[in-house]
Amino acid sequence: VPAKMEQCESPCPEGPVGKRKDPCHFGGSIAGCGTSGGIYLMGGGSMGLFYIISGFVMAVGYCQVMLEVPSGCAYWACFCWPISSGQDGRENYGKLKACDFWIRRLVRLAPMYYLTNIVGLVMRRIFVPERPLAEPDRWDSYLLTFLGLTSWNFRFPMGNELTWTISTMLFFYFCFPALAPRVQRLHPSSLVKLAWAMYVWQGVSMVAGFVGLQNYWVRMYPLLRLPIFIMGMCCGLIRVHQQRQMASEMDLDMTPVSIRDRPRQVEEHCCCCALEPCLNPISIISIWLVMTLTGTVLAFFCNALVILLRGMLEVVYPILFFHWVLSLTSPVNQKSYVVRFFKSKVMRFLGDISMCSYMIHMLLAEAVGYSIDRTAGDYPWWMVLAIVPSTIVLGWCLTNFYEKPIARCLRPKAEGARGARSPEVMSRESRESEQAE
Numbered sequence: 104v105p106a107k108m109e110q111c112e113s114p115c116p117e118g119p120v121g122k123r124k125d126p127c128h129f130g131g132s133i134a135g136c137g138t139s140g141g142i143y144l145m146g147g148g149s150m151g152l153f154y155i156i157s158g159f160v161m162a163v164g165y166c167q168v169m170l171e172v173p174s175g176c177a178y179w180a181c182f183c184w185p186i187s188s189g190q191d192g193r194e195n196y197g198k199l200k201a202c203d204f205w206i207r208r209l210v211r212l213a214p215m216y217y218l219t220n221i222v223g224l225v226m227r228r229i230f231v232p233e234r235p236l237a238e239p240d241r242w243d244s245y246l247l248t249f250l251g252l253t254s255w256n257f258r259f260p261m262g263n264e265l266t267w268t269i270s271t272m273l274f275f276y277f278c279f280p281a282l283a284p285r286v287q288r289l290h291p292s293s294l295v296k297l298a299w300a301m302y303v304w305q306g307v308s309m310v311a312g313f314v315g316l317q318n319y320w321v322r323m324y325p326l327l328r329l330p331i332f333i334m335g336m337c338c339g340l341i342r343v344h345q346q347r348q349m350a351s352e353m354d355l356d357m358t359p360v361s362i363r364d365r366p367r368q369v370e371e372h373c374c375c376c377a378l379e380p381c382l383n384p385i386s387i388i389s390i391w392l393v394m395t396l397t398g399t400v401l402a403f404f405c406n407a408l409v410i411l412l413r414g415m416l417e418v419v420y421p422i423l424f425f426h427w428v429l430s431l432t433s434p435v436n437q438k439s440y441v442v443r444f445f446k447s448k449v450m451r452f453l454g455d456i457s458m459c460s461y462m463i464h465m466l467l468a469e470a471v472g473y474s475i476d477r478t479a480g481d482y483p484w485w486m487v488l489a490i491v492p493s494t495i496v497l498g499w500c501l502t503n504f505y506e507k508p509i510a511r512c513l514r515p516k517a518e519g520a521r522g523a524r525s526p527e528v529m530s531r532e533s534r535e536s537e538q539a540e
Contacts, residue, residue, distance in 0.1 A: 143402040143409045145395045148416025150268075150322065151331045152424045157272060158335020159342075159428055161279055162286075165204070166343055170284040171196035201280035203515045208276040210513035212458075213251075215506055216260075216269050219462045220248060223262030226466070230473040254323040265465050267323050274325035275332040286336055291344045298337040301330035302422045309418050319410045322417055331421045338428050349434070379433055380426035384441035387427040391420070453495075459506055460498030467493055 241261075247253045248260040254270040289297060305327060312321030321327060380387065398412040436442055444450060453460075465479075468490050472478055 141403065141406045141409075143399055143406075143413075145398040145402070145413055145416055147322075148395065148398065148413045149391075149420060149424075150417060151421040153268070154272070154275070154328060154331040155335035155338065155421065155424045155428055157275065158332040158337075159339040159432075160335075161276075162283065162336040162339025163343060165199055165279075166283055166287050166340060168197040170287055171198045172284040199280050199283060204280050205276065206513075206515050208273070210510045211506075212269050212273070214509045215459055215462050215501065216251065216263075216266050218501075218505070219266060219466060220260050220262030223466055223469075226470060226473070227262075230470075254325055257318065257320050257323065263462065263466060266462060271323055271325050271328055272332075275329060278329065278332075279336075282333065282336065286333065287340060289340075291341050294337040294341050294344075298334045298425055299422070301333045301337075302425070305330040305421060306418045309414070313414055319414055322414070334421060334425050335428070338425055338432075341429065342432050345434075379435065380430045382426070382430065384427065384430045384436055384439050387423060387430060388441060391423060391427070394419075456495065456498040456502045459501040460494045463497055463501065464490060464494040467497070 243256075244253070244258050244261055247256060247258055248262070251270050251273050253260050254267055254274075258267075260266045260270070286294070286297070308327045308330075309321065312324065312327060313319065382390075394416065398416055402409045402412055430436055431439075431442055431445065468482065468486060469479070471486055471489060472482055475483075477483065
């Protein structure tokens with residue numbers, strides 16, 4: 104980093120990330136900081152996939168029944184648009200309690216968020232004692248870190264910079280109880296249109312932020328990332344609608360239909376409504392791989408293009424991920440090798456420990472770097488062999504002996520805290536619980 108800084112036309116000014124407009128970040132780096140030889144895997148370009156998965160999981164988990172639209176509060180008024188009242192009475196609607204939902208999200212994220220930030224601060228105090236624990240102009244950063252609001256001011260959490268994503272996604276979860284009942288009432292074809300509208304919105308706003316602020320880290324601003332979360336909600340609700348329709352068809356169909364014939368019916372119905380991607384999961388992941396490797400190759404020959412290429416991929420990729428998740432969850436593609444791979448026990452295991460592993464992997468790399476007197480960007484290749492298995496083992500330990508036990512203790516016990524569920528769902532869960540016992 105110092106070597107590249109010396110090649111800049113002017114030194115990069117000090118100050119918070121979001122407050123500086125300098126040639127060493129985003130636009131100016133293309134003109135004055137060009138070198139070659141680095142390997143950049145463009146991982147940041149795929150950040151939108153996590154937002155889409157999060158929206159998908161929330162929609163599938165909480166929108167299995169029609170939710171009542173809350174009213175009478177200024178918070179909900181921010182998300183008002185005309186909706187149909189529906190055919191059923193109000194008493195038949197499920198009710199998603201916002202406070203219970205927020206508490207469940209906090210107890211899921213907060214334990215690891217605070218633990219990793221505290222560990223990061225203590226570790227730097229030990230290994231880098233000359234670095235002040237709290238600089239005079241950074242007390243606000245500590246406050247924003249504690250409140251989980253760093254992304255609103257383009258700051259990084261003070262102990263674990265990777266957890267800026269938690270600050271961004273907390274806003275998604277704040278909006279979800281208001282958004283879910285309204286988005287849920289859209290027709291499946293309208294959900295696809297809404298997803299495309301959100302995609303265009305996020306692309307225009309991201310480009311405007313890049314150009315206007317000359318700062319790559321507009322990518323952490325919650326308002327600019329919310330449209331991608333809504334795209335994930337649309338994806339999940341499309342699948343919920345499809346499951347309801349399939350169940351309805353099975354109830355009304357009085358003649359036997361073979362399992363071999365049913366996917367063909369689903370495919371024909373969904374394709375005519377444009378609810379299924381034209382490409383299968385392997386084709387979509389191949390497009391992603393080609394685009395990512397192209398960015399890596401270009402960045403290898405011109406390091407100055409890293410930020411620009413990664414920003415471009417982050418703007419372009421969300422619609423690709425939207426169709427990829429749709430394709431992966433389609434009944435038509437359940438025998439695909441990609442789908443079977445993600446359903447394997449290994450991938451389920453990695454998915455279970457993914458949050459804890461994500462939050463600690465850079466702290467582990469930083470700790471090893473301190474021990475060998477290396478910093479980020481200068482790590483030896485063999486560190487990958489040490490960090491990856493260590494992250495998996497420690498991620499499993501933290502998930503099973505820290506994150507999950509604390510979440511169970513703090514999670515609301517009130518009925519309905521898990522979101523609205525139909526009587527059929529509750530009956531099935533009761534039978535499954537009895538069988539498990």
